[in-house]
Amino acid sequence: MHSPKRKLFLDLVRSIFRVNGLLLADGDRMAEGVGLTSARWKVIGVVALTSAGVTVPGIARALGQSRQAVQRITDVMQTDGLVRYEINPRHKRSSLVQLTDLGQQVYNELRSVQDPWAISHTEETSVEELETALRLMQRLINKME
Amino acid sequence: MHSPKRKLFLDLVRSIFRVNGLLLADGDRMAEGVGLTSARWKVIGVVALTSAGVTVPGIARALGQSRQAVQRITDVMQTDGLVRYEINPRHKRSSLVQLTDLGQQVYNELRSVQDPWAISHTEETSVEELETALRLMQRLINKME
DNA sequence: GGCAGATTGACAACATGCGGTCAGAGTGAC
DNA sequence: GTCACTCTGACCGCATGTTGTCAATCTGCC
Numbered sequence: 001m002h003s004p005k006r007k008l009f010l011d012l013v014r015s016i017f018r019v020n021g022l023l024l025a026d027g028d029r030m031a032e033g034v035g036l037t038s039a040r041w042k043v044i045g046v047v048a049l050t051s052a053g054v055t056v057p058g059i060a061r062a063l064g065q066s067r068q069a070v071q072r073i074t075d076v077m078q079t080d081g082l083v084r085y086e087i088n089p090r091h092k093r094s095s096l097v098q099l100t101d102l103g104q105q106v107y108n109e110l111r112s113v114q115d116p117w118a119i120s121h122t123e124e125t126s127v128e129e130l131e132t133a134l135r136l137m138q139r140l141i142n143k144m145e
Numbered sequence: 146m147h148s149p150k151r152k153l154f155l156d157l158v159r160s161i162f163r164v165n166g167l168l169l170a171d172g173d174r175m176a177e178g179v180g181l182t183s184a185r186w187k188v189i190g191v192v193a194l195t196s197a198g199v200t201v202p203g204i205a206r207a208l209g210q211s212r213q214a215v216q217r218i219t220d221v222m223q224t225d226g227l228v229r230y231e232i233n234p235r236h237k238r239s240s241l242v243q244l245t246d247l248g249q250q251v252y253n254e255l256r257s258v259q260d261p262w263a264i265s266h267t268e269e270t271s272v273e274e275l276e277t278a279l280r281l282m283q284r285l286i287n288k289m290e
Numbered sequence: 291g292g293c294a295g296a297t298t299g300a301c302a303a304c305a306t307g308c309g310g311t312c313a314g315a316g317t318g319a320c
Numbered sequence: 321g322t323c324a325c326t327c328t329g330a331c332c333g334c335a336t337g338t339t340g341t342c343a344a345t346c347t348g349c350c
Contacts, residue, residue, distance in 0.1 A: 003267075004272060005263075005264065005270075005272060005275060006260055006263045006264055006267070008267070008272065008275040008276065008279060009264075009266060010259075010263055011279055012275060012278060012279045012282065013168060013263075014208075015279060015282035015283060015286060016161060016164055016165055017165065017168070017187070017208075017209075018282075019285050019289075020162065021210065022209070022286060022290055023162070023289070024308090024336095025289075025308085026289055028308090037335075037336090038335095038336090039335075039336060039337090042162070055298085056298085056299085057298065057299095063162075063163075064163045065166065065337075066337070066338060066339080067297095067298075067299085068299090068300090068301090068339085069336065069337050071298095071299075071300085072336080073336085091298080092344085092345060093297095093298060093299060093345060093346090094298055094299075094345085094346095118148075118151045118154045118155055118158075119150065119151055119154075121154060121285060121289075122148075122150040122151070122153070122154045124284065125150070125281060125284065127149060127150060127153065129280075130153040130154060130157060130281070131153065132274055132278065133277065133281045134156055134157045134160060135274075136275070136278045137157065137160035137163075137164050137278075138160060139269065139270065140167070140266060141160060141163055144167040144168070144170075144171055145167055166337085166338095169306095169337090169338090170338085173338090182305075182306090183306090184306060184307090200328085201328085201329085202329095210306095210307075210308090211307070212327095212329085213307085213308080213329090213330090213331095214306065214307050214308075216329075217306085217307095218306085236316070236327085236328080237314085237315060237316085238314065238315060238316090238327095238328055239315085239329075
């Protein structure tokens, strides 16, 4: 059976692999100026949005990654002074990750680069297209996770 | 300025990261039965489509990856008897990668698992949605690469 | 209180991707 | 032919992600 959807979907899968790689490369270039990497601005984005602090496994769940991978990133970011670990009143071993002043400053700088980048990549794309694509992706996520 | 596109796009980016990870996990599960990994069926797919044989850098360009990454995969696949290197009449050092009989057989098995998987993930999605998403992704690829 | 099961941190092994570098091989302009 | 440039294979180091395991901690149920 020659389903046109099958080919379309596999082409889409290949394009996702490709865009993923290009986004990481683009992200690294953008983050370079502020001393970050793609992996770190993924993490810093989650931390910045939660003023109360977040545990490492919490970040991992938000990103859909393993807690071990996130732990390694946050450990390095602590060494670099971007985040600090605070005592978690609700868990003796699992501390809360919070941005330091430096971390907040870096996040602000990141935003000042990231926002124009995001906008420039959507100039030729309508809101409807973006919504359609996003819905499709979220449907896939729900199916697969 | 609070562009709704900005947030939509960043949400889309996050979903791409997530789907990429889930696809690799799904791919590994699927490929497990036939003794492959995600990285290998990406490569085997390119090789299978070119009966004349392809060079390693050619596969890398097709996948948008570094030739070093592909080289390592094909070296392992040669050891496992899935591909063989043939003399390239047009280049003394860069040989052509071709599927062995075993490789062709594994590719067929892969297809028999991959096709139903692809179709099952598009049941609730229209051709138009798939085309819109694919166009959007390809536009991004052109912008970024 | 006590116990089973889930969560977490720490550590390890491993796969996959990137970039850099070097020397050998092709290519094109002159 | 020669020279500059590009492409290629073979290394290397490194970042990021996965999984597995173990012990400590938390949580919910009895």
